[in-house]
Amino acid sequence: MATERPNQLFRNKSSKIAAIPMIVTALFVFVGGTIWTVVYSFTKSGLLPRLNWVGLDQYERLWATRKWLVAIENLVIYGICMLVLVFVIGFILAALIDQKIRFENTVRTIILYPYALSFVVTGLVWQWILNPEFGVESIVRAWGWESFSFDPLYNADIAIYGVLIAGLWQGSGLVMVLMLAGLRGIDQEVWKAARVDGIPTWKTYIFIVIPMMRPVFITTLVLVVTGIVKLYDLIVAQTGGGPGISTEVPAKYVYDMMFQANNLGQGFAASTMMLVTVALIVIPWAILEFGGSKNRG
Amino acid sequence: MNTMNNSVEIKNLDLQFGAVKVLQDLNLDIGKGEFLVLLGSSGCGKSTLLNCIAGLLDVTAGQIHINDTNVTWTEPSERGIGMVFQSYALYPQMTVEGNLSFGLKNAKLPKAEIAKRVKHASEILQIEPLLKRKPAALSGGQRQRVAIGRALVRDVDVFLFDEPLSNLDAKLRADLRVEIKRLHQRLENTMIYVTHDQIEAMTLADRIAIMRGGQIMQLGSPDDIYGRPVNKYVAGFIGSPSMNFFDGAIKGGAFTTGDLTIPLTGYDFASGGAVDGPATLGIRPEHVVTGELVDNAPVKVDVGVELIEPTGSDKLIDCQVAGRHFRVRMDGQADVAVGQKLRIGFDPGRASLFDAATEERL
Amino acid sequence: MADASTNALSGPQGPKPRKMLSRRNIFLYGTLFVITVYYALPLYVMIVTSLKGMPEIRLGNVFSPPVEVTFQPWVKAWSEACTGLTCNGLSTGFWNSVQITIPSVILSIMIASVNGYALANWKFKGADIFFTILIFGAFIPYQVMLYPIVIILREIGLYGSLGGLVLVHTIFGMPILTLLFRNYFTSLPEELFKAARVDGAGFWGIYFRIMVPMSLPIFTVAMILQVTGIWNDFLFGVVYTGPETYPMTVSLNNIVNSTQGVKEYNVNMAATLLTGLVPLLIYFVSGRLFVRGIAAGAVKG
Missing domain, CATH: 3.40.50.300 (P-loop containing nucleotide triphosphate hydrolases)
Structure with missing residues (x-):
């Protein structure tokens, strides 16, 4: 690359022309857009973006707003539950399917199809299934358990768990597929060696196979976490943020501020906070994955 | 048992x-x-x-x-x-x-x-x-x-x-x-x-x-x-380079392929004695001798060197015997050149004979 | 040395006897059955609800099968359901989504495949820097870039139009698609590329005559990925289009979650199912390629 040649700029001309859309997108939209938003989060922009600086005022207001605090709390609850459950469910499903079962394709197809559906569809279906008049609650009561109560869409205290059920239903298939790919990538001879060593299956999974799947786990973790932070459509479709503000999430807060409340500054500040959250997760991962030593066999 | x-x-x-x-x-x-x-x-x-x-x-x-x-x-x-x-x-x-x-x-x-x-x-x-x-x-x-x-x-x-x-x-x-x-x-x-x-x-x-x-x-x-x-x-599986095979027939205690007749005196038949019929003869390249040793060999053939593959310790010579591709292993120091005439010899006692149909050892 | 096989063997021989109904199998298949039912149930609920009349829904529960099958809810969802004041059903949204999806898919795949090809085979100085930024862009929450794009679209006069949304989808499809194509082209034997260059083919010659014909599977994967992704999008649709140009997901949400009037659950479910139909069809038809598409997102560069 570094050899001295005439016409450095025009070498590989077609390639450079072909890369223009990528360069424009990377620089102007991704980098430019991000910087723009961060910069304007320090302004008092309302209906229109304006460069009247107010320092950290927007952030102070943001962290004093109950709706935002609820949104953050919800994201933490949803995020932690989702992470733990989606990994446990996804891995167990993958391990079950990996037992050379019959009907593997059918089972896999059924578990993964929700992932093909949009969050809007997912949210609306579960809104209907969790409907207390006709859904799960009424069925259990009809079975004779009269006092049974499960109405996450009407009970502010547990509303976020109703969303969680839908989110898990939609997303666990993805984790299952990734984990299954990871399991299938394990050298079969390692399993044989463990059998000769007399190690029980569950111990082989925990002490040998799962540690070997570390890269798959990390990549899946990054995918799942970025998905959690982006959580928006599901909330809008399933609960609309309600009842009250009990299922608000940061992404919805941003949208509401920018496009409903004409409070751009708040929207910018809130989205910057989302960016910081993601950066805190992605950057260490990137350093670990790409920056570190490359001697893993 | x-x-x-x-x-x-x-x-x-x-x-x-x-x-x-x-x-x-x-x-x-x-x-x-x-x-x-x-x-x-x-x-x-x-x-x-x-x-x-x-x-x-x-x-x-x-x-x-x-x-x-x-x-x-x-x-x-x-x-x-x-x-x-x-x-x-x-x-x-x-x-x-x-x-x-x-x-x-x-x-x-x-x-x-x-x-x-x-x-x-x-x-x-x-x-x-x-x-x-x-x-x-x-x-x-x-x-x-x-x-x-x-x-x-x-x-x-x-x-x-x-x-x-x-x-x-x-x-x-x-x-x-x-x-x-x-x-x-x-x-x-x-x-x-x-x-x-x-x-x-x-x-x-x-x-x-x-x-x-x-x-x-x-x-x-x-x-x-x-x-x-x-x-x-x-x-064919054991031995490298692999055995040279000749398709031919046994007739009256000798093996004939093309214009070459090899007497089978000294060959230890698995089944007792020679039976006339089509057969395959196998000779390992390393069992072929050259130079002065040929004088003592029961079978002698004159060949032309077509190709030489030196491996350091050995030289592999490609030639034709009875119209068939044939390989000979010589010492690494041997002085040969492509085109040269070479006299080679071997002992049928060290060869292997197989039935042409069943491919079993005779 | 081979014993005559007439020698009768005593003691254990042949395969280890296994019960069909071993505890392991009961547990394994039982669990899988329950899980499969759980995952399939919502689809079942959607279908049965959409085929029932409202009186029947009020009497029964979400899981009961329809006594009297009616397709009226489907007709209503398609052409009559109301969002606020207008009552055109989902059909407008459907056609909007078609008009958004087709050009977006074509455009984004064209750009990303050429891009991936340039990155894999014609690396120039600095290419990797832009690529890294692009990949990081995939992780940035969209919310951060929402408003700057509003401004860009407004400046070029595309805000609120289908064209604007096509552009947005092309931009946001770029990171994952470029990665997909770059990885695929890198995995092709380099000798092929070198041989073509020795034969005198240039950038575009190699791309059209060697790379594209060899890469039909990955183009299919990319298409599946993009069609489902764009069809299912809600956020960009709601931000960058107006009521006339709303894609299907936005219309669906507006129909179901509109507060006016009596809730018609059967129409809602028919509408939901209609919206989910396109990605579901793609999913069930494409099978393994769909899995490959989502797994591609997890493959590191």
């Missing part, structure tokens, strides 16, 4: 995957302390057989006995075997020490006993300095040594090797081959070794079982297999 002296016995073993017969009515007795090599090209069933012995595959019919116990239904860990794999199959997240001791810990052996065995194994294999390292930080040869160690600490009588050296480069392969042979001499336990490499098989084995199509073609000592191959397949 001599059951008491056998370490592993395989009786009427069948294995089928769906409709595909991988092993067919296989019988094999392996003596105590014997080094048996299963040799064959890929797909011949040699690894499958080893996996059956290990208990990693369920057999379709037949029995497997190890140390006079019927282990056909026994779990691999309880068969009294240790196994070494081609891909090493080390547990990557554990140190070498962890790899060696994991199975023992799991079997709830006392700590002192585990430590003793790990120490003993690592001394034998000279991997003591590596005990705290992880497999990723080891070279291929070191990894395979650890894998052997993992079989060693199990303190068992039978070792199974599944192409253990195939992932190593040529030089390391030769080094480790010697080490495995030494290990066998020192430990004196039974070893069953699967490979597709005939050099490995010849150098290591007490007996070699040549497999093809799920059956054992020939079972015998390396000398036996090299000198008296039971059929044309074995004859």
